[in-house]
Amino acid sequence: MPTTTAPRTARERARAELAAEIKDAARRQLAEVGPAALSLRAVARELGMVSSAVYRYFPSRDDLLTALIIDAYESIGEAGERAVVGRRGDDYAGRWLAVCRAVRAWALANPHEYGLIYGSPVPGYRAPQDTIGPASRITAVMVDIVSDAEAAGRTAVEDVVPLPRRVRADLASARRRHLPSLPERVLERSLMAWTLLFGAVSFELFGHLHDVIEDYEAFFDHEMASTPKLLGLWS
Amino acid sequence: MPTTTAPRTARERARAELAAEIKDAARRQLAEVGPAALSLRAVARELGMVSSAVYRYFPSRDDLLTALIIDAYESIGEAGERAVVGRRGDDYAGRWLAVCRAVRAWALANPHEYGLIYGSPVPGYRAPQDTIGPASRITAVMVDIVSDAEAAGRTAVEDVVPLPRRVRADLASARRRHLPSLPERVLERSLMAWTLLFGAVSFELFGHLHDVIEDYEAFFDHEMASTPKLLGLWS
DNA sequence: TGTACATCAGTGAACGCGCGTTCACTGATGTAC
DNA sequence: TGTACATCAGTGAACGCGCGTTCACTGATGTAC
Numbered sequence: 001m002p003t004t005t006a007p008r009t010a011r012e013r014a015r016a017e018l019a020a021e022i023k024d025a026a027r028r029q030l031a032e033v034g035p036a037a038l039s040l041r042a043v044a045r046e047l048g049m050v051s052s053a054v055y056r057y058f059p060s061r062d063d064l065l066t067a068l069i070i071d072a073y074e075s076i077g078e079a080g081e082r083a084v085v086g087r088r089g090d091d092y093a094g095r096w097l098a099v100c101r102a103v104r105a106w107a108l109a110n111p112h113e114y115g116l117i118y119g120s121p122v123p124g125y126r127a128p129q130d131t132i133g134p135a136s137r138i139t140a141v142m143v144d145i146v147s148d149a150e151a152a153g154r155t156a157v158e159d160v161v162p163l164p165r166r167v168r169a170d171l172a173s174a175r176r177r178h179l180p181s182l183p184e185r186v187l188e189r190s191l192m193a194w195t196l197l198f199g200a201v202s203f204e205l206f207g208h209l210h211d212v213i214e215d216y217e218a219f220f221d222h223e224m225a226s227t228p229k230l231l232g233l234w235s
Numbered sequence: 236m237p238t239t240t241a242p243r244t245a246r247e248r249a250r251a252e253l254a255a256e257i258k259d260a261a262r263r264q265l266a267e268v269g270p271a272a273l274s275l276r277a278v279a280r281e282l283g284m285v286s287s288a289v290y291r292y293f294p295s296r297d298d299l300l301t302a303l304i305i306d307a308y309e310s311i312g313e314a315g316e317r318a319v320v321g322r323r324g325d326d327y328a329g330r331w332l333a334v335c336r337a338v339r340a341w342a343l344a345n346p347h348e349y350g351l352i353y354g355s356p357v358p359g360y361r362a363p364q365d366t367i368g369p370a371s372r373i374t375a376v377m378v379d380i381v382s383d384a385e386a387a388g389r390t391a392v393e394d395v396v397p398l399p400r401r402v403r404a405d406l407a408s409a410r411r412r413h414l415p416s417l418p419e420r421v422l423e424r425s426l427m428a429w430t431l432l433f434g435a436v437s438f439e440l441f442g443h444l445h446d447v448i449e450d451y452e453a454f455f456d457h458e459m460a461s462t463p464k465l466l467g468l469w470s
Numbered sequence: 471t472g473t474a475c476a477t478c479a480g481t482g483a484a485c486g487c488g489c490g491t492t493c494a495c496t497g498a499t500g501t502a503c
Numbered sequence: 504t505g506t507a508c509a510t511c512a513g514t515g516a517a518c519g520c521g522c523g524t525t526c527a528c529t530g531a532t533g534t535a536c
Contacts, residue, residue, distance in 0.1 A: 011478075011532060018479090034358025036271030041522065052524080053480045061523065112358075119355025121441055123269025123347075132446065160464035166453040174447045191447070192431065192458060192465075198443075199434020206356055208433075211367065212409045212426070218401040223427060229395035230427075230465050246499060246511075253512090276489065287491075288513045296490065477533070487522080493515105500510070 019057045021047060023071060026064055030112045035065065035122045065116075065125055070134045072113040077137025079106045084141060092149045092234045093225065099141050100197055100224040104217075107201045114205060118198055139194060146190050147181040149234040157185040157232040189231040196227050254292045256282060258306060261299055265347045270300065270357045300351075300360055305369045307348040312372025314341045319376060327384045327469045328460065334376050335432055335459035339452075342436045349440060353433055374429065381425050382416040384469040392420040392467040424466040431462050 025046045029038050040061050044051040058064040083102035084095045107114040116122070117135070149155050163171075163185065171184040179187060200223055203209050204216050213219045228234055260281045264273050275296050279286040293299040318337035319330045342349040351357070352370070384390050398406075398420065406419040414422060435458055438444050439451050448454045463469055 009533065014532095015479085032358075034271065034355070036269065037358060039522065040524090049479095050481055051522090052482080052526085055524075056479055112355075115355030118437075118441070118443075120269070120347075120350030123267075123272055127442075135443075161457065161460045164453055164457055166450045167457045170448050170450055170454060173449070178447070188457075191444075192461075195434040195438055195458075196427065196431050199430040199437070202353075202434070202437065203430055206353070207362075208353070208370075209426075212413070213405050214408070215401045215405055218399055219405060222396065222399055222402045222423075223430075225396045226427075230467075232465075244500070250512085274489065275491090284512095285514055286489090287493085287515080290491075291512055473536090475534085475536105477531105479529105479531080481528075481530100483526090483528105485523105485525080489520080489522095490518105492518080495514075495516105496512105497514100498510105498512080501508085503506090503508105 015057075022054060022057055022064070023067055026068055027071075027113065030068065030116065031110075034112055035068075035116050035125075038065065040064065062125055065122065066128055066130065068113070069116055069127065069131050072110070072117050073131065073134035073137060075110070075113070076103065076106045076117070077134065077141070079103070080138045080141040084145075089148055090152060092145055092154065093228065095145045096142070096228055097221065097225055099138075099145070101221070103138065103197060104201050104204075104220055107205055111205055114201070118202060119206070142194060142197075143179060143182070143190065146186060146193075146228075146233055147179075150182060150186055154234040155186050155232065156235055157183075157189055159185070163188070186233070189233055192231055193227050193233060197224065200224070250292075257289060257292055257299070258302055261303055262306075262348065265303065265351065266345070269347055270303075270351050270360075273300065275299065297360055300357065301363055301365065303348070304351055304362065304366050307345070307352050308366065308369035308372060310345070310348070311338065311341045311352070312369065312376070314338070315373045315376040319380075324383055325387060327380055327389065328463065330380045331377070331463055332456065332460055334373075334380070336456070338373065338432060339436050339439075339455055342440055346440055349436070353437060354441070377429060377432075378414060378417070378425065381421060381428075381463075381468055382414075385417060385421055389469040390421050390467065391470055392418075392424055394420070398423070421468070424468055427466055428462050428468060432459065435459070 022043060025043045026038060028046070029042055033039075033042075038061070040054050040058075041051040043064075044054050054064075058067065079102045080099045083098040087095050087098065107118075121127075146155070167188070168184055171187050175182060175184060175187055182190065200220055204213075204220065209216065209219075257278060260278045261273060263281070264277055268274075273296070275289050275293075276286040278299075279289050289299075293302065314337045315334045318333040322330050322333065342353075356362075381390070402423070403419055406422050410417060410419060410422055417425065435455055439448075439455065444451065444454075
């Protein structure tokens with residue numbers, strides 16, 4: 001039994017298409033009212049079907065939410081991947097800035113989906129394991145860049161503060177499990193860069209830079225261009 | 236007519252107390268179900284009053300939310316202020332780490348209130364102007380530290396990437412309006428530090444470090460201790 | 471190629487629930503003389 | 504100090520609404536022989 005096959009019969013094709021249409025309608029819903037108010041009935045209404053029909057496709061509201069979350073992670077991940085396609089491997093700064101811009105552009109284009117995955121968790125909703133894989137797609141793009149810089153001997157991490165034992169242990173363990181290509185210190189700085197990227201996007205999107213910055217794009221670009229150099233990921 | 240006086244009559248005192256009780260109950264509600272599901276009726280129920288009675292104190296659900304948001308900003312701001320009380324002015328690193336820890340501790344103790352002010356905006360809710368003042372209370376604590384370091388000639392910001400004209404203009408304008416004591420470059424790095432602090436807290440709280448970091452506290456402390464030095468806010 | 475049966479998508483009604491807000495009211499507290 | 508009136512907190516019923524989910528059903532699509 002293959003895990004995933006292309007739809008065969010007309011019924012299966014129709015089923016897959018309708019599931020996609022439901023998700024699209026739910027995404028539009030999401031953009032209007034936010035995740036907490038996402039309503040199965042409203043989704044059904046938009047598709048001109050009766051609310052109970054949606055249960056043929058998603059066993060509950062939470063499952064629909066999960067599907068949207070997975071799609072959102074895949075979507076932002078894909079945007080990041082597309083942004084670096086065709087760039088020279090040793091153009092670390094160019095690749096990095098391209099990913100950052102892609103993340104920001106995706107977030108601005110899909111603010112509620114961004115909020116769904118990087119904002120406050122939806123109350124009462126518990127994300128299942130299935131979201132972990134898709135969530136790491138965008139981070140993988142960023143890790144690749146740092147990995148390449150590291151392999152080329154371009155990283156220059158200096159310990160401005162001694163790395164405590166407990167932190168070192170965590171980093172070593174994470175490295176073993178996920179990222180053998182990154183030394184602890186580089187991994188730590190990568191996490192900082194990652195935090196800074198999503199912190200910057202969240203601050204802009206959630207309105208915390210209001211009254212401070214006008215030209216968000218210029219400010220973001222400058223912050224993101226500075227980040228890897230300040231952190232010693234490459235010079 | 237004084238803008239704010241201590242309550243005089245018994246009625247006024249009772250009124251102030253009940254308004255506070257309503258907010259407390261709403262805060263407990265918030266902690267359970269999150270801001271989008273906060274319900275006036277449930278708040279009234281908890282206080283043993285009829286739902287319409289709440290309208291004597293808050294003209295609508297949104298006004299109650301606004302009150303909670305303002306309280307949350309004041310509360311996290313106060314926590315930051317208390318954290319640095321009694322520290323030597325020139326102990327920049329100690330003051331900075333103390334504020335960071337206070338922010339993190341407050342967020343962990345009040346996760347939904349944190350989400351309310353630094354998470355995804357509540358759909359359909361538009362924050363009024365009244366929240367701006369309280370919101371800047373915690374940032375003021377952080378700015379003070381950097382200001383002192385700057386005044387003492389301890390900042391050492393180097394341009395790893397040239398500061399673009401448009402960014403410079405924004406920073407100059409923000410400086411004029413809010414922070415005359417900080418040169419553009421220092422203001423820019425302060426914004427990065429601020430972003431990193433809240434990015435780190437959000438990542439931890441919203442579960443994005445799951446499977447990477449175990450000892451959140453140690454990691455956070457190390458990140459925050461490194462930040463000002465990496466950014467050149469002081470050495 | 472044709473028939474008999476199984477599968478499944480979608481219907482429509484219903485269950486039980488909670489929500490924000492309005493409104494006319496009652497009774498207690500406060501104020502002016 | 505006592506009375507008459509005004510203010511206002513809290514009540515209880517109601518309005519109109521939307522929600523997630525279940526269930527027995529119908530009719531169309533797919534499958535086995």
